[in-house]
Amino acid sequence: MRVCLINPPRIQPKAWGKPNVFPPIVIASVAAVLEKKHSVNIIDAPTEGWENLLELDETKYRVGLAAETIAERIANWKPNAVVIEIPFSGWSKTAFEVAATTKKVNKNIIVVLFGLHPSSKPLDCLQNVDVDFVVVGEPENTISELMSTLEQNSDFKKIDGLGFREKKQSILTGKRSVIDDLDTLPFPARHLLPMEVYAKAVKQNPLRGEITKPYTIIITSRGCPYNCVFCSSCVVWGKKWRPRSAKNVVDEVEQVIKNFRIKQIDFSDDNMTLDRQRMMKICDLIVERNIKVEWFTPNGIRADSLDEELLSKMKKAGCKKIRIAPESGVQRIVNEVVKKNQDLRAVEKAVILCKKVGIKVGCFFVIGLIGETKQDIEETINFAYKLRSLGADTFIFSIAMPLYGTEFYEQAKQKGFLKEGFCDYALAATEPQVETPEFSAQDLQELCMKANMVNPTFTRSKVLRAIKHPVKTTKMLLKKK
Numbered sequence: 001m002r003v004c005l006i007n008p009p010r011i012q013p014k015a016w017g018k019p020n021v022f023p024p025i026v027i028a029s030v031a032a033v034l035e036k037k038h039s040v041n042i043i044d045a046p047t048e049g050w051e052n053l054l055e056l057d058e059t060k061y062r063v064g065l066a067a068e069t070i071a072e073r074i075a076n077w078k079p080n081a082v083v084i085e086i087p088f089s090g091w092s093k094t095a096f097e098v099a100a101t102t103k104k105v106n107k108n109i110i111v112v113l114f115g116l117h118p119s120s121k122p123l124d125c126l127q128n129v130d131v132d133f134v135v136v137g138e139p140e141n142t143i144s145e146l147m148s149t150l151e152q153n154s155d156f157k158k159i160d161g162l163g164f165r166e167k168k169q170s171i172l173t174g175k176r177s178v179i180d181d182l183d184t185l186p187f188p189a190r191h192l193l194p195m196e197v198y199a200k201a202v203k204q205n206p207l208r209g210e211i212t213k214p215y216t217i218i219i220t221s222r223g224c225p226y227n228c229v230f231c232s233s234c235v236v237w238g239k240k241w242r243p244r245s246a247k248n249v250v251d252e253v254e255q256v257i258k259n260f261r262i263k264q265i266d267f268s269d270d271n272m273t274l275d276r277q278r279m280m281k282i283c284d285l286i287v288e289r290n291i292k293v294e295w296f297t298p299n300g301i302r303a304d305s306l307d308e309e310l311l312s313k314m315k316k317a318g319c320k321k322i323r324i325a326p327e328s329g330v331q332r333i334v335n336e337v338v339k340k341n342q343d344l345r346a347v348e349k350a351v352i353l354c355k356k357v358g359i360k361v362g363c364f365f366v367i368g369l370i371g372e373t374k375q376d377i378e379e380t381i382n383f384a385y386k387l388r389s390l391g392a393d394t395f396i397f398s399i400a401m402p403l404y405g406t407e408f409y410e411q412a413k414q415k416g417f418l419k420e421g422f423c424d425y426a427l428a429a430t431e432p433q434v435e436t437p438e439f440s441a442q443d444l445q446e447l448c449m450k451a452n453m454v455n456p457t458f459t460r461s462k463v464l465r466a467i468k469h470p471v472k473t474t475k476m477l478l479k480k481k
Contacts (some may be wrong), residue, residue: 004079010063028188086117120405194371213263235405246281283317303350329383355391360393397451
């Protein structure tokens with residue numbers, strides 16, 4: 001089989017500026033598995049066309065290769081199947097456009113969707129006439145089995161984690177078991193990605209200021225055993241935490257440095273430090289092998305999994321910055337609303353320890369949850385200022401979005417709190433999509449504006465200018481670098 005994997009163009013809020021690209025590491029992982037038996041190609045549309053911005057409306061851009069270019073690439077490579085990732089429902093519009101483009105090139109090309117959106121809305125995706133199959137859950141084994149089954153013209157019903165149509169009926173097979181031993185997966189097929197473009201593009205984005213050298217993403221574990229109401233990670237990766245061995249992780253670190261001259265790494269796990277001993281072993285191996293690399297944890301790690309000994313090892317092994325996620329500055333909200341069950345005193349302690357050992361620390365907060373009040377949000381802002389005084393240097397306040405498959409979405413839907421006009425496309429913007437008796441969308445926008453000014457370099461005028469004139473603001477910021 002000839003299989004073309006596509007990362008579709010992105011829909012991006014104008015307020016983010018440009019660009020916001022990163023290696024589609026899950027696509028590269030799927031490609032590495034498929035390469036064992038098939039010919040594989042990757043089109044990373046947002047990255048390859050990162051300078052192409054098409055204005056969709058007052059708040060959003062389409063970022064990436066033009067449909068005509070994608071069509072030409074597909075026609076020239078002549079795949080038997082096109083596999084499209086939709087990691088976020090807000091980007092489903094462009095993914096379906098790629099599916100339609102594929103069928104226009106050749107109606108006989110098999111179109112497969114995988115990722116968060118197809119996993120949370122498989123039956124909806126199968127309503128699209130341009131889609132032949134959807135993958136539900138962890139993708140590598142399902143897609144590999146599907147390609148072999150297509151070659152052999154066998155029974156699709158035997159493949160777990162698959163959705164398809166038969167006699168105009170949508171069929172979902174049994175749930176796919178997760179991959180327990182992640183060391184059995186080959187390293188992602190980065191040789192199929194435009195590796196030289198990522199560092200170039202990310203330098204143009206002031207939001208990613210810490211990345212200044214050739215970099216890549218490495219994921220060392222999958223799954224999350226926690227229950228944060230707004231998080232959709234477990235829809236694809238499940239709730240069972242599955243780590244790669246320390247040796248396997250560090251082997252990949254060495255490989256990306258040797259083969260791609262990588263200088264910086266984003267460890268993009270949801271729970272990299274969940275097993276303290278494994279994390280310490282990773283750090284020890286990096287030091288023992290004399291590996292020189294800078295690394296970050298941009299997705300955040302639990303503050304209560306950190307102590308001074310571990311942080312010191314992380315620092316020695318090249319860690320430059322971590323992010324932690326208090327989510328709220330009110331313990332009641334953390335426990336009862338977010339359902340994270342994390343002591344905020346552990347957050348304060350982690351910030352103090354990071355400053356002591358010399359690791360920068362950023363903090364994630366989410367506002368606009370059901371059960372939260374405006375006063376709670378004000379207290380959260382005050383807590384952020386406290387963390388700033390203790391040593392935290394950056395703060396990201398996000399408005400909670402009702403992502404499909406999350407408890408937050410179900411709460412909002414059942415209580416009638418979803419904003420009028422809510423849909424997949426609305427998720428791609430930065431506007432609030434949930435309003436409760438406690439706050440309006442306007443309230444949340446104003447509070448989010450106020451909250452993000454906790455960052456030392458932010459002012460109200462800068463934030464407003466970024467929202468109203470994102471491209472102009474980005475260029476001004478770049479000139480000051």
